[in-house]
Amino acid sequence: MNPDNLVQTTGEWLRATGPESDVVVSTRIRLARNHAAYPFTNRASPHQKAEIEAIVREKVAQVDSDRPLHFINISKLGQLDRQFLVERQLISRELANAEGPRAVVVDDREAVSIMVNEEDHLRLQVMRSGLALDEAWQDIDSVDDRIEQVFDYAFSDEFGYLTACPTNVGTGMRASVMLHLPALVLTKQIEKVFRALQKINLVVRGLYGEGSRASGDFYQISNQVTLGKSESAALTEIREVNRQIIEYERQARTLIIKETRQAIQDRVARALGTLQSATMMTSEETMELLSSVRLGVNVGLVTGLPITLVNELFLHTQPAHLQKLMGTQLDGEERNAARARYLRTRLKEAGPNPN
Amino acid sequence: MKCQLCPNPATVHFTKVVNKKATELHLCTECAARQQIPSLGELSLSAILQSLIGQHVGPQAEEMSRLTCPTCGLKYMEFRREGRLGCPRDYASFRVGLEPILRKVHRSTRHVGKVPRRRQPSEIDLSLLDLRQQLRRAVQAEAYEEAARIRDQIREKEAANESR
Ligand SMILES: [Zn+2]
Ligand SMILES: [Zn+2]
Numbered sequence A: 001m002n003p004d005n006l007v008q009t010t011g012e013w014l015r016a017t018g019p020e021s022d023v024v025v026s027t028r029i030r031l032a033r034n035h036a037a038y039p040f041t042n043r044a045s046p047h048q049k050a051e052i053e054a055i056v057r058e059k060v061a062q063v064d065s066d067r068p069l070h071f072i073n074i075s076k077l078g079q080l081d082r083q084f085l086v087e088r089q090l091i092s093r094e095l096a097n098a099e100g101p102r103a104v105v106v107d108d109r110e111a112v113s114i115m116v117n118e119e120d121h122l123r124l125q126v127m128r129s130g131l132a133l134d135e136a137w138q139d140i141d142s143v144d145d146r147i148e149q150v151f152d153y154a155f156s157d158e159f160g161y162l163t164a165c166p167t168n169v170g171t172g173m174r175a176s177v178m179l180h181l182p183a184l185v186l187t188k189q190i191e192k193v194f195r196a197l198q199k200i201n202l203v204v205r206g207l208y209g210e211g212s213r214a215s216g217d218f219y220q221i222s223n224q225v226t227l228g229k230s231e232s233a234a235l236t237e238i239r240e241v242n243r244q245i246i247e248y249e250r251q252a253r254t255l256i257i258k259e260t261r262q263a264i265q266d267r268v269a270r271a272l273g274t275l276q277s278a279t280m281m282t283s284e285e286t287m288e289l290l291s292s293v294r295l296g297v298n299v300g301l302v303t304g305l306p307i308t309l310v311n312e313l314f315l316h317t318q319p320a321h322l323q324k325l326m327g328t329q330l331d332g333e334e335r336n337a338a339r340a341r342y343l344r345t346r347l348k349e350a351g352p353n354p355n
Numbered sequence B: 001m002k003c004q005l006c007p008n009p010a011t012v013h014f015t016k017v018v019n020k021k022a023t024e025l026h027l028c029t030e031c032a033a034r035q036q037i038p039s040l041g042e043l044s045l046s047a048i049l050q051s052l053i054g055q056h057v058g059p060q061a062e063e064m065s066r067l068t069c070p071t072c073g074l075k076y077m078e079f080r081r082e083g084r085l086g087c088p089r090d091y092a093s094f095r096v097g098l099e100p101i102l103r104k105v106h107r108s109t110r111h112v113g114k115v116p117r118r119r120q121p122s123e124i125d126l127s128l129l130d131l132r133q134q135l136r137r138a139v140q141a142e143a144y145e146e147a148a149r150i151r152d153q154i155r156e157k158e159a160a161n162e163s164r
Helices: A046-058 A079-087 A093-097 A133-148 A182-186 A190-199 A231-277 A283-298 A307-316 A319-326 A332-350 B029-035 B042-056 B061-065 B076-082 B095-106 B127-140 B144-163
Strands: A024-033 A069-073 A103-107 A112-116 A122-129 A173-180 A202-206 A218-223 B012-018 B021-027
Touching: A024 A133, A046 A069, A046 A103, A046 A112, A046 B127, A079 A093, A079 A319, A112 A133, A122 A133, A133 A173, A133 A231, A173 A231, A173 A283, A182 A190, A182 A231, A182 A283, A190 A202, A190 A231, A202 A231, A218 A231, A231 A283, A231 A332, A283 A307, A283 A332, A307 A319, A307 A332, A319 A332, B061 B076, B061 B095, B076 B095, B127 B144
Parallel strands: none
Antiparallel strands: A024 A122, A024 A173, A069 A103, A103 A112, A112 A122, A173 A218, A202 A218, B012 B021
């Protein structure tokens, strides 16, 4: 499959159709898996990595699946296409920038993806819209069952699924929930929430933007422990924490509407106005403004603008997406102009109104 | 670049965002671990891991520093530096050094959860891994006859596993 086929769309997980979509963008579960008969990626020879890749191409990508699986050879992609796959969260930055034989297997809906020769031989990933940990687990558990028929997993009764980094050993499972928490940020409660999370061993990080920088008020919460705690116990823990954070965020939204309605109204209207009229727009500013607009839609301060479109704009205004959409390479300044133009056009089509 | 909290070289670089204000942080591994910064991502988890390796393997350090995995050739000191294991055997090769780290990171040293459905409960079979590594060394040494012999062994073993 050619990444160009994905440009006009978003994965289903970004369409805001899942449970608690006003706060939760998506649920992701990853499983780290390695082949028992090969050294881990960092100690494997190029030849051995190529063999792993061949097993995936010839067997793993051919397992029964609800939707057809497509094999994408990453070492053959240019920098822009690799960046594009990172923005879509189909591959990690590490895999994009690595060297040697490596690949990703993706289904049509972008619900399932399998990174090949990342830190571990396989990183299976399932994405779902909204808070859907059980559904995501069922999906990935069944993908995992089918892959184990053709890929001999490194597993020991004592340590579980063996991984290159001891922080992943055991279940090899990392479940992450991506939340949009603008009201907790505005009311300055976000730090408090994070401190509480740290105590129960969950990891929080900012999403989008460069590196680990939080932008657009998106945060991702993941479990940290993979050894000595079953998948279901870890999922229960992360589900309960997320329920709480969702509750806090909703309370904060109610509070700001009740106590500072005019200020919020102004903030949202200005954000929307700027997005509809600016001629230069950086990635950071876009994130900030879209975040305010997303909040505005969710608390009823903006009508006529579907959340699906707002989510899509977050993705489509990322640098690689923008360049793919425009069909040409753009430098920083050109990108800012193209981004502003794209936002104006898309928002004009939708025709939202501040209330 | 130097760590912002001590004179060591900075190895962890990230941006902390508090109330929409971004602060650049450049820390050494130890300081990053001590900070327990909540916005630390998975990447920095491994930085924390590296400092744990330093802190918790003290008593066995002498013994551990002499260890090398016979299968992948990883030295314990390399694991200590990079925080990554080299092959499935390393969980046995470096067990003494790993257990205190696992206890610290996971508060456990024993797997609970999914077990591959296909597999009989027994010790992990590493014979194919060893054969593949022998093959790699034979090819490197241009010992092609031996390489061919090992390739046959691998094929036999794989066929036996298929029909299992
Ligand atoms: Zn330091
Ligand atoms: Zn080894």
